[in-house]
Amino acid sequence: MAETFDVVIIGSGPGGYVGAIRAAQLGLKTALIEKDKRLGGTCLHRGCIPTKSLLWSAALLHHIQEAADFGIEVPKPVVNWAKVQEHKQKVVTKGANGIDYLMKKNKITVIKGHGRIAGKGKVEVTGDDGSKQQLDTKNIIIATGSVPKSLPNVKVDHERVLNSDSILGIDRIPKSLIVIGAGAVGCEFASVFNHMGSQVSIVEYLPNILPIEDADISKEMEKQFKKRKIDLHTGAKVESVENTGSGVKLTMTVGSETRTIEAEIVLSAVGRAPVSEDIGLQHTSIKADRGFIKTDTMMRTTEPGVYAIGDVIPTAMLAHVASAEAVLAVEHIAGKNPAPINYDLTPSATYCYPEVASVGLTEKKAKERGYDVKTGIFPFSAVTKASISNEGIGLVKVVSDKKYDEVLGVHMVGPHATELLAEACVALRLEITTEELAHTMHAHPTLSEIVKEGAEATLGHPIHI
Amino acid sequence: MAETFDVVIIGSGPGGYVGAIRAAQLGLKTALIEKDKRLGGTCLHRGCIPTKSLLWSAALLHHIQEAADFGIEVPKPVVNWAKVQEHKQKVVTKGANGIDYLMKKNKITVIKGHGRIAGKGKVEVTGDDGSKQQLDTKNIIIATGSVPKSLPNVKVDHERVLNSDSILGIDRIPKSLIVIGAGAVGCEFASVFNHMGSQVSIVEYLPNILPIEDADISKEMEKQFKKRKIDLHTGAKVESVENTGSGVKLTMTVGSETRTIEAEIVLSAVGRAPVSEDIGLQHTSIKADRGFIKTDTMMRTTEPGVYAIGDVIPTAMLAHVASAEAVLAVEHIAGKNPAPINYDLTPSATYCYPEVASVGLTEKKAKERGYDVKTGIFPFSAVTKASISNEGIGLVKVVSDKKYDEVLGVHMVGPHATELLAEACVALRLEITTEELAHTMHAHPTLSEIVKEGAEATLGHPIHI
Amino acid sequence: ASSSSSSSSKVLATPLTRRMAREHGLDLSQIAGSGPQGRVMKADVTAALEGASATRNE
Ligand SMILES: Cc1cc2nc3c(=O)[nH]c(=O)nc-3n(C[C@H](O)[C@H](O)[C@H](O)COP(=O)(O)OP(=O)(O)OC[C@H]3O[C@@H](n4cnc5c(N)ncnc54)[C@H](O)[C@@H]3O)c2cc1C
Ligand SMILES: Cc1cc2nc3c(=O)[nH]c(=O)nc-3n(C[C@H](O)[C@H](O)[C@H](O)COP(=O)(O)OP(=O)(O)OC[C@H]3O[C@@H](n4cnc5c(N)ncnc54)[C@H](O)[C@@H]3O)c2cc1C
Numbered sequence: 001m002a003e004t005f006d007v008v009i010i011g012s013g014p015g016g017y018v019g020a021i022r023a024a025q026l027g028l029k030t031a032l033i034e035k036d037k038r039l040g041g042t043c044l045h046r047g048c049i050p051t052k053s054l055l056w057s058a059a060l061l062h063h064i065q066e067a068a069d070f071g072i073e074v075p076k077p078v079v080n081w082a083k084v085q086e087h088k089q090k091v092v093t094k095g096a097n098g099i100d101y102l103m104k105k106n107k108i109t110v111i112k113g114h115g116r117i118a119g120k121g122k123v124e125v126t127g128d129d130g131s132k133q134q135l136d137t138k139n140i141i142i143a144t145g146s147v148p149k150s151l152p153n154v155k156v157d158h159e160r161v162l163n164s165d166s167i168l169g170i171d172r173i174p175k176s177l178i179v180i181g182a183g184a185v186g187c188e189f190a191s192v193f194n195h196m197g198s199q200v201s202i203v204e205y206l207p208n209i210l211p212i213e214d215a216d217i218s219k220e221m222e223k224q225f226k227k228r229k230i231d232l233h234t235g236a237k238v239e240s241v242e243n244t245g246s247g248v249k250l251t252m253t254v255g256s257e258t259r260t261i262e263a264e265i266v267l268s269a270v271g272r273a274p275v276s277e278d279i280g281l282q283h284t285s286i287k288a289d290r291g292f293i294k295t296d297t298m299m300r301t302t303e304p305g306v307y308a309i310g311d312v313i314p315t316a317m318l319a320h321v322a323s324a325e326a327v328l329a330v331e332h333i334a335g336k337n338p339a340p341i342n343y344d345l346t347p348s349a350t351y352c353y354p355e356v357a358s359v360g361l362t363e364k365k366a367k368e369r370g371y372d373v374k375t376g377i378f379p380f381s382a383v384t385k386a387s388i389s390n391e392g393i394g395l396v397k398v399v400s401d402k403k404y405d406e407v408l409g410v411h412m413v414g415p416h417a418t419e420l421l422a423e424a425c426v427a428l429r430l431e432i433t434t435e436e437l438a439h440t441m442h443a444h445p446t447l448s449e450i451v452k453e454g455a456e457a458t459l460g461h462p463i464h465i
Numbered sequence: 466m467a468e469t470f471d472v473v474i475i476g477s478g479p480g481g482y483v484g485a486i487r488a489a490q491l492g493l494k495t496a497l498i499e500k501d502k503r504l505g506g507t508c509l510h511r512g513c514i515p516t517k518s519l520l521w522s523a524a525l526l527h528h529i530q531e532a533a534d535f536g537i538e539v540p541k542p543v544v545n546w547a548k549v550q551e552h553k554q555k556v557v558t559k560g561a562n563g564i565d566y567l568m569k570k571n572k573i574t575v576i577k578g579h580g581r582i583a584g585k586g587k588v589e590v591t592g593d594d595g596s597k598q599q600l601d602t603k604n605i606i607i608a609t610g611s612v613p614k615s616l617p618n619v620k621v622d623h624e625r626v627l628n629s630d631s632i633l634g635i636d637r638i639p640k641s642l643i644v645i646g647a648g649a650v651g652c653e654f655a656s657v658f659n660h661m662g663s664q665v666s667i668v669e670y671l672p673n674i675l676p677i678e679d680a681d682i683s684k685e686m687e688k689q690f691k692k693r694k695i696d697l698h699t700g701a702k703v704e705s706v707e708n709t710g711s712g713v714k715l716t717m718t719v720g721s722e723t724r725t726i727e728a729e730i731v732l733s734a735v736g737r738a739p740v741s742e743d744i745g746l747q748h749t750s751i752k753a754d755r756g757f758i759k760t761d762t763m764m765r766t767t768e769p770g771v772y773a774i775g776d777v778i779p780t781a782m783l784a785h786v787a788s789a790e791a792v793l794a795v796e797h798i799a800g801k802n803p804a805p806i807n808y809d810l811t812p813s814a815t816y817c818y819p820e821v822a823s824v825g826l827t828e829k830k831a832k833e834r835g836y837d838v839k840t841g842i843f844p845f846s847a848v849t850k851a852s853i854s855n856e857g858i859g860l861v862k863v864v865s866d867k868k869y870d871e872v873l874g875v876h877m878v879g880p881h882a883t884e885l886l887a888e889a890c891v892a893l894r895l896e897i898t899t900e901e902l903a904h905t906m907h908a909h910p911t912l913s914e915i916v917k918e919g920a921e922a923t924l925g926h927p928i929h930i
Numbered sequence: 931a932s933s934s935s936s937s938s939s940k941v942l943a944t945p946l947t948r949r950m951a952r953e954h955g956l957d958l959s960q961i962a963g964s965g966p967q968g969r970v971m972k973a974d975v976t977a978a979l980e981g982a983s984a985t986r987n988e
Binding site: 014018021022025043048049052053056057060061063064067068069070071072073074075077078079080081082083084085086087091094095098102318319320321323324339341345346347348349357382384385387388389416418419420421422423425426427429430432436437439440441442443444445446447448451461463464465 | 479483486487490508513514517518521522525526528529532533534535536537538539540542543544545546547548549550551552556559560563567783784785786788789804806810811812813814822847849850852853854881883884885886887888890891892894895897901902904905906907908909910911912913916926928929930
């Protein structure tokens with residue numbers, strides 16, 4: 001007789017595996033299904049982690065190239081790309097081993113294979129060898145994530161035209177690279193290969209790179225990329241990409257102008273598509289909308305007992321969002337009374353150099369919501385800690401509401417911005433006012449002092465400028 | 466006829482100059498007196514900033530030595546100590562120029578010379594050339610800071626036995642170094658010279674290094690220093706320091722044991738003494754207590770119209786404390802109604818490698834205050850972002866109150882701990898609970914996730930361990 | 931703005947004081963906040979609780 005699970009989770013990304021751990025901690029009998037060889041999903045194998053490993057190697061190279069300024073003299077460093085990749089793989093493998101350990105420790109049943117909902121309370125798993133196994137469960141969480149999508153006129157052949165999956169395993173540093181799409185993924189790869197010595201161009205359809213960020217942040221980052229000799233084409237529509245044998249030729253239109261650029265390879269980084277096909281939705285009432293599965297604030301789909309979380313639902317496609325949604329779903333299953341997620345408080349981070357990070361409303365969004373908006377900008381050039389490492393680059397922008405002085409958004413470009421953001425995440429969650437933020441003692445000398453100064457700037461009296 | 470100032474500030478450290486800026490912003494007619502050649506005080510010229518510059522060069526060297534692990538191959542780096550010093554000087558000079566600019570911009574009257582209170586509402590300034598000038602003022606702020614102190618039996622000769630002032634200007638990397646005193650200053654220099662290749666010993670009177678930190682933090686840092694082959698002597702009383710001609714010999718007793726160690730130089734880093742002599746206190750009712758000037762919560766001394774702030778008063782000797790006290794004092798002078806400083810929320814940071822940072826109560830202090838204490842520890846080894854740079858070293862410890870779940874303290878050893886601390890500063894200021902901290906979305910992958918996990922650990926259910 | 935403050939006037943509190951208020955059945959909007967911009971801090975709730983118990987003890 002088969003056992004009945006409290007919850008079966010399909011997909012082991014940062015949504016699925018984190019949800020499984022929390023479920024087990026809450027005493028739920030939990031199974032996790034994954035069709036990949038190893039657990040961890042996009043984030044660990046093809047996303048967050050491998051990219052940050054490449055970015056660390058790239059940033060290190062950059063710092064070494066400037067080391068003489070700080071009295072550390074080194075002959076020209078040489079990039080051993082195979083070793084860069086090897087380190088990346090080591091980090092990923094360590095991560096996957098870590099998840100395996102956590103599954104065992106929490107007594108989670110892990111089943112390798114393709115999972116499909118097979119009816120009410122039933123999930124069928126098909127192994128690589130075609131063997132089938134049926135699971136009975138009280139609840140199901142769909143955590144199947146997403147895959148790269150591409151433009152209709154840009155065929156990804158993984159030779160000349162790569163996507164984020166294939167470029168991660170590339171065996172060389174291309175002489176030149178065209179990145180289509182200047183979201184987080186595109187900007188991160190542009191940053192890596194620029195540091196590594198490639199000639200990099202970025203082609204973005206919208207008027208600014210990192211289009212979801214505050215306009216001042218996007219513009220600052222464009223300035224930084226231009227300083228790094230990255231060739232930017234914004235407001236540019238890709239017309240065609242042509243394999244020339246020795247490389248690729250990309251034709252775009254910018255307004256009425258036609259531009260042609262060439263490179264060794266092209267990276268297509270134009271977004272991701274949810275994975276909701278072939279997972280048995282036909283046995284449920286769930287209707288996917290352009291692939292996305294809709295849920296309520298408790299992550300419930302239209303089908304009783306079936307939840308969906310992470311990249312497969314139409315919320316921000318980020319690992320920490322997937323994890324938060326997963327925890328919420330299992331807490332709901334466990335009969336807790338979790339608070340819905342406030343998506344306005346979703347941190348966003350891009351690990352290019354310098355880094356970009358933000359939480360809360362942009363100036364534009366705050367105005368759209370009807371707030372009487374105040375803003376304050378403070379540059380890293382006036383932060384002493386930044387000048388110690390010659391990194392007085394970038395700025396912080398604080399967006400606040402005039403009426404109650406509430407901080408609505410904190411936006412940054414600069415060294416270690418992704419780490420500095422945590423303060424803002426807590427601050428916004430606790431409904432901080434700019435006055436309170438400005439009065440919070442920050443350790444000196446730190447980069448984090450910029451957040452305090454940004455708040456003071458909003459009030460009209462920053463100290464160090 | 467001489468003009469009358471609203472406030473005259475004696476001393477231009479991070480207390481004095483920041484106070485002057487805020488005073489000017491509040492519309493006060495302000496004068497700043499400084500006897501050094503340049504503005505900025507200990508912090509800029511002999512403290513926070515030059516040490517962090519040396520620490521950055523040292524950390525960079527360390528990262529370069531490990532760069533091959535990340536695929537960046539570099540022949541052995543060579544330290545050009547003169548250039549290390551030159552960079553440090555550049556940063557300091559830039560800082561001093563910045564303060565000069567801020568003084569001009571804010572229309573603050575800067576007077577170079579030795580300031581002394583000369584009677585009610587009178588300050589006399591004696592220039593380097595002996596010329597005297599008298600200022601009339603409604604208020605006076607004493608911001609004269611502190612200077613290194615030494616042990617009675619350890620004579621600082623600046624040749625073999627240096628203090629923090631003289632070691633900052635040292636013209637070479639000593640082959641070996643003994644550091645007396647393992648507070649922040651001692652540990653930072655130990656870290657610098659260990660990375661630079663000196664053989665370093667630390668001699669500390671108390672049972673643990675960084676004695677003001679939580680015991681678990683001190684112990685973790687001891688482990689880290691030992692891994693770095695720093696020779697630690699704790700619970701050690703220095704008996705004598707003897708110049709042997711070619712070096713120094715230090716004799717200490719540890720319990721009943723006598724130990725003798727030798728080195729090229731000794732750094733005496735046993736604390737600082739407030740500067741309250743020869744500043745005209747005899748013309749006031751102020752009685753210094755072992756050099757310290759006592760104040761009330763508004764920074765008022767016993768003498769009406771005379772305030773004191775920073776290292777010269779018996780609060781934590783830290784730059785950000787001096788600045789906060791200065792801002793408070795001038796806001797009080799300006800007739801605002803500032804809130805007193807909650808000193809429990811003073812961040813503490815030590816920029817050794819890895820870094821140490823904390824805010825709030827240690828476990829021990831929390832128990833002394835009568836809290837029913839819970840703690841949670843989470844290691845950086847389980848934080849993926851840390852393993853990307855092979856920096857899975859150190860931990861976070863969260864101290865909370867069982868009754869209402871309030872976070873009482875956050876303590877860290879680890880990469881970038883001094884920056885990660887800002888989140889905890891805001892969190893404690895807004896009286897966060899561990900549950901709320903655990904539920905705050907943090908960007909993935911960041912080091913800052915450790916704070917969330919530390920909070921979860923306190924609740925008994927961290928995810929990644 | 932948090933979900934709990936959708937009513938007309940907004941109460942600035944802290945996670946701690948919200949929790950204390952929940953546990954002791956207090957209405958935070960009835961407590962004068964001593965924090966910046968009137969934020970209701972622990973000391974305020976503690977004082978309110980002590981006031982309440984002092985009254986009870988009379
Ligand atoms: C290059 C790149 C960089 C990124 N960097 C970041 C970053 O820095 N920070 C950040 O927050 N986000 C980042 N992301 C996004 C992040 O990776 C995703 O938001 C996150 O992985 C989504 O998690 P998930 O659990 O919803 O899905 P996924 O991680 O996509 O995991 C889904 C899993 O489900 C499995 N699966 C699918 N269907 C089935 C089935 N039928 N049966 C069994 N298993 C199935 C898949 O094999 C996969 O393992 C990045 C993405 C990319 C592509
Ligand atoms: C090596 C070292 C590292 C440190 N690192 C840090 C750190 O990382 N973070 C941190 O927070 N703190 C650090 N500190 C401590 C920090 O430097 C002090 O807390 C801070 O400088 C105190 O500021 P202050 O304004 O009170 O006094 P000071 O900075 O000491 O400034 C006082 C000024 O007053 C002037 N003065 C004194 N008497 C007179 C007079 N009669 N007339 C005119 N001028 C006068 C002095 O010349 C001096 O310029 C460090 C200290 C040292 C020694």
